[in-house]
Every structure is written in structure tokens, then in C-alpha cells.
Amino acid sequence: MSPELSAVLRRKIDEIAARYPKREAALLPILHLVQREVGFISSDEERFVAQALGLKPIKVREVVTFYTMLLRRPVGKYHLQVCSNLSCSLLGAGPLLDYLKQKLGIEVGETTADGRFTLSTVECLGGCEQAPCMMVNSDYHGFLDRDKIDRILEGLV
Amino acid sequence: MAFWTGTRSTGSWKAWYRTLNEKVLTRHFGVEGLHRIDIYLKYGGYGAAEKALKKMTPSEVLEEVKKANLRGRGGAGFPAGVKWGFVPQNIPKPRYLCVNADEGEPGTFKDRYLMSHNPHLLLEGAIIASYAVGIHSAFIYIHGEYEAIALRLEEAIGEALGKGYLGEKILGTEFGLNVVVHRGAGAYICGEETALLESLEGKRGHPRLKPPFPASVGLFGCPTVINNVETLSNIPFIIQNGAEWFIRQGLPKDGGTRIFGVSGQVSKPGIYELPLGTRLRSIIFDHAGGMKDGKKLKAVIPGGMSAPILTADEIDLPMDFDSLVGAGSMLGSAAIIVIDEETSILDVLEAVAKFYSHESCGQCTPCRIGTSWINKIVRRLAAGQGEPGDIDTIVRLASNIKGKTLCPLGDAAALPILSICQKFRSELERYIPHA
């Protein structure tokens, strides 16, 4: 982490921590922030956040490894998170996932060689009325079918 | 800001909403820009908050909400007024309100609609609730994936602060309230109230032992009220129109409307705000357009994945808390998942088993090991390697989880699995190759 980024993050961390009666409560929003800036949370970031909040690093790792959205390894530029829960499965999420795997040439959990796409499955996104749906980074896409997937991927450079 | 990138046009949303009637919470959903405070105010927004803060005492507000028989809209269905009444008033600790916006129950998306279309309604409800209980600090714990919605809420909070509806001395009264939006990070268990508190305190989402209950020992050890988004969104209407009016929108023991979220193999998936007591058959076939592609109905999950499954014969059922309990299921989050005849019930069981084993927090023995053991058996069944006795084992394991776990997730896993195995036993057995 560059010293500039470190300084910027520290200021933001103090801002966020001030919203809570106890500083440690800000851990989750701070981890979201760090992940947005750095891309993922490695042991360096865990140490950084721990130090900023006055926690032991293991306590930060406890939290990072508990929550699905917090990533410990880098992902591609576009993280394709396909819902694999019931309503989406009922409307064909399974075959669409296979289509994505075949189209991108990767398995679930992997990243394309050019670093553009990472494919994951997730549980209920709360977009069930537009099933099957997926989240690309933080954007929701629903009513998916092969054509729509093609169009979405084309738009992601 | 568009939540869905390039799906339906706004025009057809409005047309669709106009087909619904008797709406309370969703009445103005078709209004463009409702999420902005100037539009919200134009439609009478913050009027109930003003009435409560200026014309009623906190205990009067509390009494009105109690009389309205508003039961929690998150899943547990606990009467909101009664819960508020548990908070002790005379201890020298701050009190907190946590809005449970961690919409993680599979099939549920109603709070997403409420927060994205009408965030100020939620804020107004939170203000009135906080006033009733003596709370000056509220946190909205929102489903981590709802990042755009979280931003919308923060914008709304900014607007409300700017116009004096939040912050110190709201509307010139002595009452003040601050609201902080706090995003989760992908853990269903954080929708359980004590796990939500743990997560809000910066820790793993491990549910706590109860007693003590959050009303006495909650966030940071202080008395805390936790309410669902829809529950709080009803509060302004109760205050504005009165408890008796509210009861008339529903049933005597279950006041108000319910936002039913219909998904799965129906023609018109979406939210449907209807009176409590509306029949399930009517919701599916009259409102949600009936089965998709003209298929036949096989099964319905009536209240989110944690609600035991109903067969096609069981849908002549009024959708209210007590009727569903009577039918061996629950109203839960009023998320209706429709399953057609061509879907394999094993696929349904697979989704259920996978979900709970993925979401188990891992704290207590039966859930940590039981949900994954069941998942392993179901995966084996799905791979064609089932053995005689496997369904019996699944039933036994689910029964061993039921009633023995630290938090309700155990039952949320066990009861649906038991209901699927019981009601669709013969179909499941067909997946086991006999020796």
C-alpha cells in the first residue's frame, strides 16, 4: 500500500469510526472501503486495519473470513456473481452458469487469463422477481438469458 | 439512480402498479422521484412524524402501535408494540434502534423495493419508533449486496438532515435522532437479530444466547429495538390514520397489509401488497398471473425458504400468521416461491440444503455439522449415488437439529427439509437406485 493511499485511508477510517460509539464497530464498513481501494484484503491490509482500529490482526481476519463478500484473493476487473439460490435455479440459473463457464473458459472461483472476469456463485441476492439474476461488481442484472449475458459481457471492457 | 441496469422501462412499472389496489405502503410507488424528499413531502410525507413529535407523548405513540397489532414483517412476526414496551426506560444507558434491512431470506425482495422506492417512509417510521422508545441513535443494517440501495438511503438521510427531519431538535422539538447506514457483507445469519448486533459491533455474526434479550442487553450492551424495514414503514400510517384503521386493512389480530413477494415459476413475479388474510391461491393465480407457461403447480414455499413447503392441495389457505402455523408452515417474510410440476423436488431440496450449510455460522454443533452432513447426502443423491435409507437419515438428522440449536437457523434448515422429505418422499425415493 502506498503511503498516499495509507494516509487517505486513515483519514476515511477515522471519519467512519466517528459514527459509532465504539471504534471497533466500524470494522465492516472499513473493510468494504479497503477492499474497494485495494481490490482485496491480504494480510497487509488486515494488519493495517487492525492497527488503525486498535485490534489484534487475528480479530480482523476472523471477520474477513466470515463474510462472503470480503475477498482474500484478487478478482478480475468484473466479478460475475451468479445467484444459485432457489428462485433463480427454478428459472434456469444452472444452465446459464454452465453457459458462462463455457463462454469464459473458466470454472467457478476462477479468473479469465486476461484478468477481466471472475466467476462466482452466490446465495440469494434479493432480486428473485427478476430471476435468474447476477451481480456484476455491484450492479444487478436480471431476467438473464444467453443473449442478455452476451450483451452484458460485450459491454464490459 | 437505476438499481436495475437496463431492464424494464419506467413506463411499464407504472402501468403495472396501477393494477394493484388497497395499497398502503406501495400506494405511491408509481410516482417518479418518490425517493426524493421534496416529492415525498408533497405526498404528505413526514406528516405522521410531525404529529407524533408535536401532538403525542412517547407512551401515546407506543400505545397506538400496540393497539394496531402490527406483527413483525421480518419473519418472526413478534408484535412490534410489545417489543418496544420491553425496553427499560429508567436505566442510564443509551438506547438504540437497529433497522433490520439484511434481506437475506431466499425469495424475499420486498424491503429492497421499499428502500429504493420510498426510503423516506422508512426514515419516518424510524423517527416515530425512536421517539416512542426514547432512542436517539439508529443504525440501518442493510444486506451487503444492496450497495446502490445503501447509497440511496444515505442520500435520503442527507436530505432529511438538511430539512430538519433528522439530527438534533427535529422539527424544532427537543427530540433528536441520528441514523447511520451500515452495510453487511454477505452472511444470511446476520438477519437474525442477535447476530445482527454482533456484526454491527464489528465481529463475526455469531448469534447470542437469549436471555438476555436485546431489549435489555443489545447493541454495545444497551437496550436495543430491532425492527424489519416493512414493520417500520407501517408506523407512519398507524400514527396518521390510527390503530383501528390499520386493523381494518388486515385482520383483528394481524393489522395491516403485507407485501407478498412472488417469485419462481409464475407469470408475473413481483411484489403484491395485499391485506393479511388474502388466500394463497388468489395471490398466485389472481394477482401473479398464474403458472408460467401454463404448467401445473407442484408446490409452494409460502414464507421464504425457511417456511415448510406446501403441496398444490394446500394452497387454499388465508395468508396470515396463525393460519400458516396451523398448516404446519409459517408466514415468515411472506416470500412466495412457486414450483411447477416439471421441476424435480430433488433440485429444490438441493437448493435448500446447500443454502443452509453455506450460511450456518458454525457456532453450535447440530447446525454446523448437521446442515453440511445433510448437504453431503443430498449432493450424493443428486449425483445418482443415493443409497437405501438416505432419506431416513436426512429426516433423522433434521430432527436432531430441530429444537437443539443456539439460534433459529437450525429450525429454519430442519423444518423445510423435513417438510420436503415428508410430503415428497416417494418422488425423492425414485432418485435412489435400488441394489
Place this chain on the structure above:
Amino acid sequence: MPKIFIDGQAIEVEAGWTVLKAAEAAGVHIPHLCYHPAFAPEGSCRMCLVEIEGLPKLELACSTTVKDGLKVNTQSPKVVEARKAVLEFLLAEHPLDCPICDQAGECKLQDYFEEYGLFRSQFKETKEKREKKLRLGRNLILDRERCILCTRCVRFLNEITKTKDAGVLNRGLRSEIGIFESELIDNNYSGNLAQICPVGAITDLDFRFKTRVWLLESRESICGLCSRGCNITIDSHPGHPRIPRVRRVYRIRARENPDVNSYWICDYGRYGYASLDENREDQLVWRKDGRLTRLSWDRVVQILGQKVKSLTFHRRTDRIGIVLNSNLTNEELFLADRIFRKGLGLHKFWLADPPQEKGDGWLLTPERTANRRGLQEIGWPLPAAEPRELLGLDLLLIFGPYLASGPGLADLKSVLDKVETKALFTSHVSGLDGLVDFIIPVPVIAEKGGSLTNVDGRVQTFAPALGFEGEGLPEWRALLDLARELRVDSKYFWPMDTPRAVFLALQREIPFFRR
């Protein structure tokens, strides 16, 4: 006093007790894994579920508070079934490691399976494979397959040492205990983690693979390595006809004492058991003209007695010196006072103790002897022994090898060479051995009976936990033999034949010991 009923038996309870505590008080055992009296109830293992009349679901005994009239059933069919269910879940993902697991014989899972389980496994799936040899601490290994996630280890480090070294990582079945990178648990209490782990997940490197617990004898004792006086249990091998004994003491464990050490001992004491077996002085010898002759204690008493009588006769008692140490028991220090100071009127006494070191801020004290406080209360205002001061003596009785741990062993040699007769009463071999005439092996605290006074003034009585295998005898018996030989106050000393008898006299004469 409120009263509850457990399995029909009426039990008086105190307000605030849990059902589990009430049951333990009444001698009813309710199985539990995650519960430990040192921590707040965790409620995660679910093993202690019991039936409470009037409540629809089973409730946890560890966290349900008693109410007057509560009726608890710990043996109903529902409870029995629930216990089997929890055990079945635990064993489903548990490796069948008993043949290679150190915990065998003292494992809660084994015990409970035997008592409440005894079912055939129905688990046909693939068990989770996990790390089996994670280095967790200086002396600790973690086997993640065996771990039942009771989190006692994490809670100990959070609440007791407050060092927060470990945590629970991942979620669901993937949950596992871990440390951050390779930051090993490294504090003076880490050994307690292996002791409180109910299964063989955390094992002590010091004990790993060395023996089986059923081959060991467990006896109670007091740790003598500092002045805290922690209560311990010593696990030693008594020797078996066809199994060769490789060593004697295998392990020291903490023993509960709410007034002294709670449930814990420090690593310094836990791993200090080597001093019980290593470098022990075993043979009673007389170094004469460079040769070592074995002889009996009776003979030594005669020789020493003659020397004392001769010096007394010639009114040269100022040429007799005694070096004491503060590892001696209350009884021994009392006898030394009554025999040498009061009885014989000697006045040349010194103290030689191991050097003071740093305390750890909790149990481990800077004084590294067991009875400093006893020394004070019995009234010994002793100066530390300086070699020069030992000049001009004809007879020197040295108790303990600690003179050798002071500076200037070479100086000491030149001084001691000028002392005509020197007798050393020591438990351990040291540099003094070559400088004295008589070496009399004595037992360590674990091999003696008696009492010690800890740093807070608490008097603790103990019995031998190990047999003394040297040719000597305990100091208290040696002192009484000398008293008899020298006919010092026969009426007073003659009836004393046990440490207890000495203690009763000590109590009569010194009010402090009557508290």
C-alpha cells in the same frame, strides 16, 4: 434459600447459580464440552441440554439460571436422545485418531461416547480434511480435524491472558481455530490451552507421543518454583512389570484452587518438572582424601553430633554455621529455629537462595522459592550468605545447593577449604558437591510432606506426590535426628515424628499459623 429439583432430588441453591452449577454441587453430572467455570457460558456445544418442566424445548444447563421450585430432568428420553444426537454430530466429522491421539484416556468425547453414545456411525460421506499439525504456540500443536470448536482456547486467550492470540476463522463447517500468520501463541500461560482442550485438538509438544495417561499415576502437590504455591497435579510413571520406565514425571497439570491459582498454572511451573528428575543427588557420600565413601545417615549423625558436642564443650559454638534456604517447609524452618537457635544457641545463620528474577505480573513471582513468606513469619531475619563470612568456621551445615548459584564459586572454594567439616543437604547435584565433605540427598517438595506459606500468606499443606528415591531423608527428619543425637530438649522434640506433629507445635507457638 431457594430450592430446585434435579431428577427428583431436592437441592438447595443460591440465587444466580446455573442449573449446571447446582447439579455439580449435588453430585449430578451433566455432560458438557464448551462450558468452563472460568468463562461465561458459551452455549455452543449443546451437550448440556436438559428438560425443564413447563418449558417446551430442551434448555441448556450451563446458562439457565435457577428459580425456586424449578424441576429439572437430566435423564428423560428426550434428553438422552439429544445427547446422542450431539455426540453423533461431533463424531461424524471427527477423525478416528484414538490409537494415535494423546488425549485417549482423558478425552471427553471418549468418556461421553462410552456413557451416552455407543451407536454405530451412520456417516457415509467424506469427512472434511484439515491441517493436523498446525504449530499454534511455542509448545502447542493444533489438530484441526479433532477440534470440536468449543472455543475454550480462544476464550482463554481473550478473557484470561487477554493476549487475544487466536480466533475462529471461516464459517459453518469450514470454521477452524487459527492464529495470525505465524504469530505463535507465546505467553507464560500457553500450556493451559492443552489442558483445557476437551479433546486432542490442542496437544502439548512436551507430552506428545510420550506415554499413555492410563500408565500414569496422578497425585496432588504444590509447585515449588516460585512463591505463589500453585496447586498442581503431578502425573508420574510408577513403573510396570513389563513396561520399562523411561522417565518418572511426565507431566504437571494445574489443579483448581480459587484462592491461589484459580484453574491455571504458568508455563514456568508446568514445564519445570525436569527439576524433579534431572540432576538429582542420590547417593549419601563422604568425600575423604579425594575419595567418595558411601555411608549411612546414622553414621553421619554420629559424626556431625560429635563435632557439635566437641565445639559446644569448648564453648566454640561461634564456629558453627548454618546456611538455610527458603525452599524449606514451614516445619523445617521451625525445627531449624528451635534446634539451632533456641536449643543450641547458635547465632551464625545465612540464607542462600536462587537469584530473584522477573515476575510475570500474575502468578509467577520474582522470588523463585516456595517459602519466603514462611521464612519471614517464622522469624528468620537472615542475611544473604557471603563467602567471606563463612571464614572462621569449623562446622558448616549447608541446606540447599544455592550457594553455588551465587557469584564467585572460586572464592567459595578457597573459603570452604578452610572450614574443617562441611555437610551439604541437597536435592540436586551442583558445584558445591566437590567442595563439601558430606553430601546428604534430600527430597524435593513434591516428595515431602509438610506445609508452605505462599506470597499472600496462605499456608498450604501437602503430602508426598512422588516417592523419594535418594539415599537421604527429608530435612525435617534429619533435623529431628540431630536434635535427638544432641539431646536438645528431648521432651519437646521426642514426640515429633511427622510433619503434622511439627506443624501443630508451630501453630501453638506462632499465632500467624493459626489463621
